[in-house]
Amino acid sequence: MVEILDRLASREQVRTFHEDGAVCVRNVIDQHWLDVLVGAFDEAVAAPSVFSKNYGPEGAPRYFTDHRLFNRFDGFRRFLFDGPLPQLAAEILGASRLDLYDEHLLIKEPGSPTPTYWHHDMPYFSIDGYDLASIWFSLDPVREETGALRFAKGSHKWGKLFQPVKIGLNEPVTSFDRDDLVAAVPDIDGDPDRYPTVTLETEPGDVIVFHGLALHSSGPNTRTDVSRRALSYRFAGDDIRWKNRSEKPLIFERSLNDGDPLSLISEECPQVWPRD
Numbered sequence: 001m002v003e004i005l006d007r008l009a010s011r012e013q014v015r016t017f018h019e020d021g022a023v024c025v026r027n028v029i030d031q032h033w034l035d036v037l038v039g040a041f042d043e044a045v046a047a048p049s050v051f052s053k054n055y056g057p058e059g060a061p062r063y064f065t066d067h068r069l070f071n072r073f074d075g076f077r078r079f080l081f082d083g084p085l086p087q088l089a090a091e092i093l094g095a096s097r098l099d100l101y102d103e104h105l106l107i108k109e110p111g112s113p114t115p116t117y118w119h120h121d122m123p124y125f126s127i128d129g130y131d132l133a134s135i136w137f138s139l140d141p142v143r144e145e146t147g148a149l150r151f152a153k154g155s156h157k158w159g160k161l162f163q164p165v166k167i168g169l170n171e172p173v174t175s176f177d178r179d180d181l182v183a184a185v186p187d188i189d190g191d192p193d194r195y196p197t198v199t200l201e202t203e204p205g206d207v208i209v210f211h212g213l214a215l216h217s218s219g220p221n222t223r224t225d226v227s228r229r230a231l232s233y234r235f236a237g238d239d240i241r242w243k244n245r246s247e248k249p250l251i252f253e254r255s256l257n258d259g260d261p262l263s264l265i266s267e268e269c270p271q272v273w274p275r276d
């Protein structure tokens with residue numbers, strides 16, 4: 001384990017992540033990095049990749065998403081390798097090494113009517129293991145009415161993998177062939193006593209760290225004057241290995257064999273912690 005002198009997460013925040021599956025850490029990204037990212041977001045929106053999508057209905061303000069940013073845009077590259085997020089993820093996971101699995105841009109434009117339906121991330125990804133943390137943040141202040149993330153507390157410890165859904169539609173993604181997927185996410189909103197939730201509203205600079213098995217959702221962006229420009233990094237820790245879940249991985253051009261380490265595709269999944 002690399003010794004970290006200036007820690008970014010308190011013991012209490014680490015405990016909250018492991019107990020609830022999600023924690024908000026305030027003021028992690030400084031103004032310099034936020035300015036870099038504003039420019040990088042503009043460049044990414046202007047040059048979508050083959051993986052970009054609009055999750056929302058045609059003609060409505062978009063729920064625009066894309067992946068694979070660091071090797072196309074210098075601002076994202078610098079932020080990934082020189083910014084604070086890998087250290088934060090390593091502290092919270094207690095990881096000795098982290099590889100990037102995915103970068104996910106998620107913009108709910110002003111007035112975007114599209115919610116993010118309840119899901120957890122692990123079954124969408126071509127990996128197995130437990131040490132997977134996502135770090136989500138927005139360049140804009142995020143409130144419940146603009147699409148703040150909600151989490152089902154403790155759901156990462158339910159020991160279940162739920163059927164992936166198209167997150168703007170709540171329809172099953174049919175290409176997955178896992179036999180250990182439990183049919184559907186339960187009705188979390190319909191039974192708040194059984195499924196307590198937490199909504200995490202953020203300011204620019206705040207980040208939410210959540211476990212790859214934590215169920216989460218968000219509402220539409222009901223404000224017509226504010227965007228919700230968000231980015232979610234997926235950091236894979238010590239026990240994560242490749243696992244084929246469908247004919248073709250969702251956000252990769254090629255596959256590995258089950259059990260392979262991500263270091264075999266370090267161009268797409270570079271080591272981000274420890275830093276060289």
Ligand SMILES: O=C(O)CCC(=O)C(=O)O
Nearest residue numbers: 106116121136218230232
């Ligand atoms: O931004 C959202 O509303 C959803 C984010 C999400 O599902 C994720 O980061 O895994």
